[in-house]
Amino acid sequence: MLNAVGTPVVEARDVTVAIGGRPVLRGNNLIIREGEFVALMGANGSGKSTLVRALTGLLPLTQGSVLLFGTPLSDFKARHRIGFVPQRGTATGGVPASVREVVSSGRLTRRGLLRPAGRADRAAIDDALEVVGLTDKAGEGISTLSGGQQQRVLIARALAGEPDLFFLDEPAAGVDLPSQLALADALRILSDRGASVVLVAHELGPLEPLVDRAVVMREGRIGYDGPPLSHQDIHGHHHPASTVHDHVPHVGSPFDTLSPTARDGVR
Amino acid sequence: MSLTELVDLLSRDFMQRALLAALLTGLAAPAIGTFLVQRRLALLGDGIGHVAVTGVALGLLTGTSPTWTAVAVAILGAVLIEVIREQGHTNGDVALALLFYGGLAGGVLITGLAGAGAASLQVYLFGSVTSISASEVWYTAGLAVVVLTLTLGLLPQLFAVASDPEFAKVAGLQVRTYNLLVAVLAAVSVTVAMRTVGLLLVSALMVVPVATSQQLARSFRSTLLAAMVLGGVAAVGGLVVSAWLSARATVAPGPSIVLLALAMFAATWPVGVLLRRRRRLAEPFPILATDSPAEHEIAGHTEGQHSHEHGDDCGHPAVPHGDHVDYVHDGHRHAPHGEHYDEH
Numbered sequence: 001m002l003n004a005v006g007t008p009v010v011e012a013r014d015v016t017v018a019i020g021g022r023p024v025l026r027g028n029n030l031i032i033r034e035g036e037f038v039a040l041m042g043a044n045g046s047g048k049s050t051l052v053r054a055l056t057g058l059l060p061l062t063q064g065s066v067l068l069f070g071t072p073l074s075d076f077k078a079r080h081r082i083g084f085v086p087q088r089g090t091a092t093g094g095v096p097a098s099v100r101e102v103v104s105s106g107r108l109t110r111r112g113l114l115r116p117a118g119r120a121d122r123a124a125i126d127d128a129l130e131v132v133g134l135t136d137k138a139g140e141g142i143s144t145l146s147g148g149q150q151q152r153v154l155i156a157r158a159l160a161g162e163p164d165l166f167f168l169d170e171p172a173a174g175v176d177l178p179s180q181l182a183l184a185d186a187l188r189i190l191s192d193r194g195a196s197v198v199l200v201a202h203e204l205g206p207l208e209p210l211v212d213r214a215v216v217m218r219e220g221r222i223g224y225d226g227p228p229l230s231h232q233d234i235h236g237h238h239h240p241a242s243t244v245h246d247h248v249p250h251v252g253s254p255f256d257t258l259s260p261t262a263r264d265g266v267r
Numbered sequence: 268m269s270l271t272e273l274v275d276l277l278s279r280d281f282m283q284r285a286l287l288a289a290l291l292t293g294l295a296a297p298a299i300g301t302f303l304v305q306r307r308l309a310l311l312g313d314g315i316g317h318v319a320v321t322g323v324a325l326g327l328l329t330g331t332s333p334t335w336t337a338v339a340v341a342i343l344g345a346v347l348i349e350v351i352r353e354q355g356h357t358n359g360d361v362a363l364a365l366l367f368y369g370g371l372a373g374g375v376l377i378t379g380l381a382g383a384g385a386a387s388l389q390v391y392l393f394g395s396v397t398s399i400s401a402s403e404v405w406y407t408a409g410l411a412v413v414v415l416t417l418t419l420g421l422l423p424q425l426f427a428v429a430s431d432p433e434f435a436k437v438a439g440l441q442v443r444t445y446n447l448l449v450a451v452l453a454a455v456s457v458t459v460a461m462r463t464v465g466l467l468l469v470s471a472l473m474v475v476p477v478a479t480s481q482q483l484a485r486s487f488r489s490t491l492l493a494a495m496v497l498g499g500v501a502a503v504g505g506l507v508v509s510a511w512l513s514a515r516a517t518v519a520p521g522p523s524i525v526l527l528a529l530a531m532f533a534a535t536w537p538v539g540v541l542l543r544r545r546r547r548l549a550e551p552f553p554i555l556a557t558d559s560p561a562e563h564e565i566a567g568h569t570e571g572q573h574s575h576e577h578g579d580d581c582g583h584p585a586v587p588h589g590d591h592v593d594y595v596h597d598g599h600r601h602a603p604h605g606e607h608y609d610e611h
Binding site: 096 | 304305
């Protein structure tokens with residue numbers, strides 16, 4: 001749309017998904033081109049997470065087709081080209097795991113079976129940890145980290161496979177502001193490296209300047225696809241809030257209204 | 268029993284075989300148990316153990332080696348449990364319970380049909396490692412080596428699948444195959460441990476060493492390796508303890524192995540609590556980069572000049588300003604903000 005010249009990395013046509021017989025996505029078409037930073041937005045239950053899960057092959061399509069890098073999803077083997085960051089809460093299991101171990105598992109897309117990690121693997125893992133700013137936490141247990149730090153570990157895990165296309169499901173949900181800023185920095189580095197990013201978000205916050213296209217879902221359909229909307233456009237109420245405070249006490253008269261815009265108009 | 272008598276007992280052939288079988292079981296069971304604990308399926312081993320009782324009974328009925336029928340039925344049961352679990356119905360654990368009890372009841376019934384009686388089942392339910400034959404030691408060793416090779420060799424893949432199946436699926440790993448592999452390996456470990464600690468206590472050897480090692484370990488790999496060491500120590504130690512006490516009373520090796528493993532957990536748990544507490548206390552408060560006080564200018568007056576609080580009748584001109592009121596004071600406006608005044 002904004003970047004109509006790039007090669008499409010995701011081509012979704014007529015994507016329909018039904019869960020338990022109830023349609024959750026209805027006939028959505030979406031093309032994402034190389035290098036785009038797309039925010040999938042919408043209210044809870046609008047189908048934005050479901051769309052990402054359908055695009056990554058986690059949910060079977062009831063109808064339609066998805067092409068990743070020009071290959072149908074069912075035949076798509078170049079898994080190292082996509083990085084997936086699921087919603088937080090799946091980071092900890094019953095056994096302690098170190099940050100480095102979790103990030104290393106993101107490298108498996110480029111490592112063969114029964115082959116020990118090579119120098120390139122270790123370098124990619126170190127780099128991923130550095131991008132999210134958790135190099136000094138590499139040996140810590142993941143359950144001892146804060147929610148925002150755990151989210152950054154999951155991003156580093158996706159990063160370790162050096163993918164070209166990222167899917168992030170609500171990375172900023174329930175994350176404190178410092179971590180959101182660190183998250184925005186990490187995503188900016190990714191975007192600058194030329195990766196395409198598909199980000200599911202309820203609200204953008206510090207990620208807003210990165211987004212160059214917004215797709216807004218509503219009741220399982222794409223309702224808007226275009227330049228990013230401000231918070232005001234989506235949730236704002238219709239009478240504009242006055243941001244200018246009138247500091248100068250002055251006398252109002254029948255010919256002189258008190259509103260600052262009207263006064264500016266007179267000048 | 269004196270020390271020389273104990274050494275003499277331990278050097279007997281049957282005791283050597285028992286020690287070897289116990290060591291291999293102690294190493295293999297916690298290795299696969301770590302993945303079960305990671306996936307919060309700590310009781311899966313117990314369930315497979317119950318199903319394996321039917322396998323043993325089928326062996327007794329048909330006259331074949333109960334070890335092999337137990338392996339076959341346990342693998343079948345484990346795969347069935349995994350399939351039921353994967354379908355993800357809300358009453359999945361109820362379905363598992365049905366399978367457990369079906370396995371146990373079926374086992375006892377079939378043993379009765381075989382005319383063997385509960386006593387012959389006892390050997391498998393609670394273990395009798397000292398009566399293990401040379402060929403059984405070889406089976407045990409072979410199966411234990413298979414379990415250890417696969418778990419340690421596929422450790423990165425199994426860890427990825429166990430800790431986050433959705434991510435693993437997107438990363439192109441065959442999640443279902445790996446989950447079935449873990450279930451099958453768990454079934455094999457159960458039958459390996461059957462002769463050592465018995466089917467009813469087998470899950471303890473898979474779970475308790477893991478629970479002990481995760482008190483101290485920070486990473487998955489160190490948890491797994493420490494659990495293997497603890498499991499080996501508990502199995503061999505428990506066997507030696509039961510041999511040592513055998514002069515005075517009938518002490519079965521199975522329960523003493525499990526109780527030794529539990530004693531290790533009891534000893535480590537306070538250390539783990541202390542370590543976690545210290546780690547929490549050492550954690551620094553996060554540095555907040557935003558909301559610095561420099562964003563608003565604070566009026567630089569000495570206390571004396573503000574001998575009163577601004578208000579309706581303080582004599583300073585009041586100017587409405589957004590949601591608050593400014594007071595004109597020496598040519599500038601003051602807005603009350605907590606204990607100081609901001610310049611507006």
